[in-house]
Amino acid sequence: MREGYALSGRYKIVRLLGEGGMANVYLARDLILNRDVAVKILRLDLRDDQAAIRRFRREANSLTELVNPYIVNIYDVDEDNGMQYLVMEYVDGTDLKEYIARNHPVPYARIIEIFLQILSAVDEAHAHGIIHRDLKPQNILMDKNGNVKVTDFGIAVAAAEETMTRTNTLMGSVHYISPEQARGSIITKQSDIYSLGIVLFEMLTGHVPYEGETAVSIALKHYQNEMPSVRKYDKKIPQALENVVLHATAKNLNDRYQNVAEMERDLRTSLSSNRINEPKWHSATVVDGETKVLPTLDKSVTEQEESDQVKELEAEVSEVLGTSVKSKWWSFLMKGKHKWFLFSAILILFILVFCLTLRPKDVAVPDLRGMTRSEASRMLKDEKLSLGKVSYRYSEKFSYNQIITSNPEYGTKVKENTAVNVVVSKGLEKVKFGNYRGRSYNSVKKFLQKRGVTVYKETKYSNKYAKGEIIDQSIPPKEKIVLSQATVSFTVSLGAKNIMVRDLRGYSLKEVQDYAEESSLNLIIRRIDSDEPVNTVVAQYPIANTYVGRGSNLTVSISTGKKEEFSASSSSSSFSSSSSSSSNKQEDRGLNFTKSISIPYKGKDGHPVTVIIYVSDKNHNFNKVYKTMPISADASETVNFSVDSGQVGKYKVVASDGTVLVEDDNVTP
Template sequence: MMERGYLVSGRYQIIDTLGEGGMANVYLAEDTFLHRQVAVKVLRMDLQHDQATIRRFQREAKATCELSHPNIVSVYDVGSDDGMQYIVMEYVQGEDLKAFIERHFPMPLSEVLDMMDQILSAMQLAHSQGIIHRDLKPQNILVTPTGQVKIADFGIAVALNDQSATQTNSLLGSVHYISPEQARGGMATPRSDIYALGIILYELLTGKVPFAGDSAVTIALKHFHEEIPSMRALNDAIPQPLENVVLKATAKDPAQRYQSAAAMAQDLKTSLDPERANEPKFVATTVDQDLAATKVLADLPAAVSTSELAGQNQANAAEAKTATTATTATTATPEAKAKKKRKWLPWAIGGGVILLAGLIFALVLLFGKRDVVVPDLAGMSQSEATSALADHDLKVGQLVYENSTAIAKDLVIRSIPGKSSSVKADSQVRLVLSKGAKTYRISDYADLEYNEVKEKLTKAGLTVKRKSKSSDSIAAGRIIKQSIASGKRVVAKETTITLTVSSGEPTFALRDLTSYSKKSVQDYAEDKDIKVNFVEAYSDSVDSGSVISTDPTAGTMITTGTTITVTMSKGADPAQAERSFSKTIAIPFVSSSDTSSSDASSDDTSDNSAGSSASSAATTGNKIVIYIGDADHAIESIYKTLTITQDTNVTLNFTVKGDNTAEYRITRDGELFDSGSVTP
């Protein structure tokens, strides 16, 4: 076991243990180089010197490294740390497909088809690269929170061109998903994986596997001899074309199955099409009787290897040869033989017994008990596990109980030692049995603070939803009622509880009272049981006696008994009323002769000059500039300009507000002529 914090190869820091298996332990780790979480599978210490196990471990890394697909768990790195073999893989958050089916069954057919399409796509890639999984089952398929599936555990996957592996690694997957040819010890092919995929599809559609029994042998025999149970009998909503996909994938004869995962995927995609609604049921032709009659070995799920079969054949041949020799050697007469037999029989029997006992004792001393493999007991009942262990010359040891959300109560979660562990025959195997999912007792949360209760329930694993409701008796923020009764025990992670929380006294949106009369406002207030504080204000836009505004504003949520302030219009402000008036001012014309010198010459020339100047002034005129200041004009701005050639009256128009005054200023030829203030 690796401790938390250990740095594998100076890079992968161990965070936690994810699982323990018969061959390897899996840890959650942090890749300190790329700052991401990964899964590190480490070969167990007691197997670090087992060359066959090391080769299998390395074969897993090789098989998976060759596969790059979004629906296959990726392998990032392979290495050795202080003699420990390890594989660094993608860390997939979520659950396995077995647990997913248990929690979500029944699922929409479209969702089932989408999951299978992802699985088939991944297996098509593996098969196209010559790799067979050999152990496809829901426990080896992970489902992320987003619904993406990823196939894991290519630990017994073998490349088709690996000839040594085909001779020494006749390994079988879980018996519920095993193909008939694998169960009889035959070589697995891509169609063996397709058989398992058909069983997985059956489980997705029905929530259970097609064959069950008290032992692995019983289940394997059913794979040989029994037809797949009708899914439409369990659920008539399953269309016949979809059932046909399962039936064809699980045909007893591999030749009658889909020839590839891609072919199965294509057939599956159209299985819900209306055009195929009247499709007849798929019926496979009769299976070869030699296959049907094949004997299932008692030590399933591990088939006898080729070398074991060869050894058995040699032993049988030796027995036959011995029998033949004994027959040939008998040449004496019957009487002589009888006498000889009577004379030497006791000694022969005694000597044979002693010799046999000595031989057995020597073999026990030399070899000890033979090694056997612990079967996969997960999901079995105690009696099923006992039978499976007996089939492998093992015994049930101590029973340990744990909570589990994935495994039903009283079924086996795992064994100690774990599945695929190599142990001596007659060893005891401890069984870890499920106590069922850990339950949580619901309390009475009435009148408690919602935030405090939510925090407590969320920590326990429940999903909490909130529903608001007004209440005259329960303070805002406190719980009125709960969807699950007090005292009930629930599985926290599978439970959603709805808490109805008080929003305080009943509320309603304040109506838009603009332009309402005072009487209308009072009637509304009486109907809604609210209080009104009236104030008045001048308004140029709202008629006197009508509502200008409210505080709070229209649309605000208020409760009964609330006091609102309503501003009523008094009409226009008299002080701001505009008044217009005018003032007429006489502006005399000033000619240049009025300003000529008094000592002007009296001669003709002077007289002519003066006359010419007066005539020029009269023609040019006086330039008048007028400035006014009132409500509409600024005194600094020119109001009007004009030129006069005679005395002229000018009328000035003023506008003022309230009691304000106006002012004016007039210049003539650039000089101030008149100015002053005026009132209406």
């Protein structure tokens, strides 16, 4: 995109700000509102890629839903000569990466102030189902007042429009991606929280936690390595503040903050005196219900070993029953056959305790949305649950073969080994496009756009279809399509190319002007004296019922009223008076004449250019357009002037860029 070009005649390109995989960003000047803006333009090599255009428009639509002081505002979405673009707020400042490099070490209170603004922006996106997926300091802008503006939702996916997962794909910047992103697994809002934890680590230490020679090696560290301690770099960092980093970057999703609000609440109090002695946060490592193997009693053990075993059993029984065994009863039981009775009782007791430990525990149903059946089956197995009945339905939110919902629902407490039923997406529903020929283009366009169809328009003249009706469509009526992903082009009628001119005699000036505009005819007005009412049509050319092409000239004569007459046989004084009166009336009517204006062609290679004519006389205001016409060579135009006696008319012909081509301020008969 060259500097100085004005998109849609409004946004003048100043310079390139950055390049991306899908679009380039430019600094531009809004010529109407007189302000700097950032313009994101889809790359030229993608302008004919309908999938890329849909993704670009979905991003723009998603961003327009986000209203937050810490998210870059979207002002406009449009296209210019086939170029898709969106206009955004221009942030005059730097990004967080550069801010950290310039200001490290940053005071802890200032870090928390900045980070709370970032959390507010991400929370707003999550509330609209948008996962950023590429949170990093380079995508967090800082204006000159030190306020945050989160930007670049280019690879963000709205859960309302696409799936919540992308498997086998490494998305986001490798220094900030979550473990689940690193292994190409489920991506959720908690993935953004992990990236936020890495950003907070960098703000506290001045660098990222993991480095490596390749992107793959760094990604593996996110998945395998323990998070380094920020206090190793700065011992003054409060333990509570380090705990926020550790909690946000937990490898296990169950240990990580469940949402941004949890992280925000923890961060706000991290410098509180009440948390000075807080211990270091650790992920949960104890598994409830772990099975312990009991030692067996070997017949070859010595009496002393047997005695020791009995004492251990006595302690177990005492702990289970909550009572102590008195020595005299113990001595009695240990004699002869009573000893074996005791061993049998203890064995039965252990069996009962063991059975109690095997009783199914309550577990929470995990969030299976967006997973495939195999992924869900593995996760359920990890939670000691199983996959139950599988049903299918169409979905606009989830791709083919991804889970839409579960029964019981996510978060419900159930017993271990419970079967969880799921509903799997059949993808987007395809429907017959339909036949829209002969219908109003405007109404069809509104109908289809509400259903997500991208609609384009072409025009042509037609004797069969009325003006504004659809002549043809690019998608066959019986073809089955996904409406939200479809792009259709309609051929719309301009009406008949040749029309039959009406009988316009008696029409008012306003009526004949409306008729000429409706029929796409070039109206030329002449004024003549007539017995017909003033400002009504007296004559016309072409005459009524004549066929002419659209764009042809239509000349009408408009009555200025009846001409005054006087008697030749009147007395000298009467003649003089009458003559004087007649002269005055003629003077009142003024002078009517025509003037041919020569218009020079300033275009190139015969390419049509538009010129605008301004006229000043009794009937025309110099500040209003008299006529607009395209020319592809030197041309001429005949203009009817009406001026008062002793007055002059004037005209001016201007090119579309404001250049005056020809003018005359002293037009006389």
